[in-house]
Amino acid sequence: QVQLVESGGGLVQTGGSPRLSCAAPGRTFFRNNVGWFPQAPGKEREFVAGISWNGGSTKYADSVKGRFTITRDNAKNTVYLQMNSLSPEETAVYYCAAALSGTNSVPMSGYMYWGQGTQVTVSS
DSSP states (O other): OOOOEEEOOEEEETTOOOEEEEEOTTSOOTTSOEEEEEEOTTSOOOOOEEEOTTSSOEEEOTTTTTTEEEEEETTTTEEEEEEOSOOGGGOEEEEEEEESOOSSOOOGGGEEEEOOOEEEEEEO
């Protein structure tokens, strides 16, 4: 079992650039692919970014390519999501999740461990 804790959310202005963090206190997840999944009010959770176990491969949804960057520091047991140029439509609870697989070819159903989420609110 891997418990994940997200942080870094809050209220930002349109065009803001928050950085989210995903940590696994007391455990390591250096073998796991980790992804980020925002869930906006009334909408389904969706994939926006994923990173392979060693950071060698990243994957992004088309809607965030060029604006979001996912990285990881396995020495700190933390995965980051740098978000730039946010719009109010991206207001959501952002969840991180870890898959059993370390590769970057993981369907959403392959993410087994989820955090509680961190709220990101983008004001207009």
